[in-house]
Amino acid sequence: MLEFVHPWAFLLLLAPVLIYWFVPSHRESRDSLQVPYFERLVALSGETPRAGASIRRRLVIQAVAGLLGLCLLVAALARPEWVGDPVKQEKTARDLMLAVDLSGSMEATDFSDAAGEKVDRLTVAKDVLEEFVAGRKGDRLGLIVFGSAAYMQAPFTDDHETWLNLLDESIVNMAGPSTALGDAIGLSISHFRQSQTENRVLIVLTDGNDTGSKVPPLDAAKVAKVEGVTIYTVAVGDPTTVGEDALDMETLEAVAKTTGGRSFVANDREALSDTYRLIDELEPASYDSLSYRPRKGMFHVPLAAFALLYIMTMPIFVLASRRRRRVAHD
Template sequence: MLEFSEAWAFVFLLAPLLIRWLAPAHRESSDSLQVPYFQRLVDLSGETPRSGASVRRRLVIQAVASLIGWCLLVLALARPVWVGEPIKIEKTARDLMLAVDISGSMEATDFVDATGKQTDRLSAAKQVLKQFVAGREGDRLGLIVFGSAAYLQAPFTDDRETWLALLDESIVNMAGPSTALGDAIGLSIAHFRESKTKNRVLIVLTDGNDTGSKVPPLDAAQVAKAEGVTIYTVAVGDPETVGEEALDLEVLDSIAQTTGGVSFNAADLKALQETYQRIDELEPASYDSLSYRPRTSLFHIPLMAFALLYVIAMPLFSLLGHRKRRLS
């Protein structure tokens, strides 16, 4: 479909008529010859004498070419644009941050993998997370790892391969032996604030209680609620553990409930897989559909046509004028 970005420019098509009406024809003075038989010449020629001026007559083809050239210039000034058919694209509608506990207790080998071998908690979590993110094509993924402190391992990205590679590079005790759960939530909120996506989800996987965060987990959960972040908490490991490695299920439940999320407890690999399947159902992949119509500017076409007309017409008019003078 053809559109004109500056359609008002078509008013300039009236300019030649206005100029012809408002500005009189140019008259050139020329030398005259006085003869005693002037009246006789007038009678013979049939011409009407004028007082010392003559109007040069242009060829019809010159007038037509000038009119066409002016129309081409006005057409270019109107900026014609070809608008194509609508193109629909799907855009990520959710930012999903995963905060993974890599404190010292995550090396406990109380999980059994698919082959029946004992494996540590972090390896089991990685195995399940890989399956989980495979179906999250509609989300931008981020990764935070936390121990004694929280660190951003991967900012929000659509690049699944890079995200999985950074997850694989995360090892136990890399961030210290303790569990800074509140700081992990706080760091997630800081990165959500830089996001324009309104659908924000944080999944926290931990096997212990908070042991020294600068921000208490429940206070961080209140801030997350104010920022529109939904938190799902996943507790792994033995709930009967005591001491610093004990699971504080009550705090994890409160964090999830405060933000409108759900708290899960996964004591083995199967339960962990079911937990992430449940989260997948609660937070299905989401897309925003956008539509746009490609626009191609065409103003150069009438300009090129004008240039071609000028190149052809100028020498042609010169030859015709020379021929007319010779014949006269």
């Protein structure tokens, strides 16, 4: 569809009419032929001397070319644009941060993979997260790994393949042997503050209790609530374990409840997979739809047509002018 950015420019098409009505005609004085017996000629002819004028009539092609040229220039000034069909784009409406515990206890081989073979907890967590991420095409994903300290492994990105590669490169004890859960929540909050998305979710996967955070998990959760971050905690392992490796379910549940999220326990691969499936249902992929119509400037078309008209008609005008002079001299 053709649209004009400056449609008011077409008012200039009235300019020739206004000039014809309100602007006086151009007059050019020329000396007439002088003869010594002018008065005698007047007496013999019986005519009264008076001022005269001659109007040079334009050729039809000159009038048509002039009018067409004006229309083309005005059309170019009106800035025509070709407006295409509406294009709909879907933009992510959620930033999803996943925090993965890499403390020493994550190498415990009390989980089984899809083939039934015993593997460590981190390996199973990676497999389940890969399945989970496959259904999050509408989300920007971030990855935090934590142990004795928390580190940003991947900032928010739409490139899920790169995100999965960075997750796969994570190994146990890479961030230290302890569990800094509160620091991981705090690090995620600092990155959420740089996000323009209002729908913010943090999923924390851990198999222990907080043993090395500078910020207590509950205090960090209260800040997350103020920042609009919903936290889901996933406890991996046996909740009946005691000692340093015991799951602090009370803290994990409190963190999730404070932010409006939920807490889950997964003591095998199937339970872990079901947990992330449930989180997927609680936080379905969200999109913002954007629609726009592509525009392409077309002002060069009437300009090119005007240039072509000028090139084609100028030789005709020159030849016509020479022919008139030749006829006048003859």
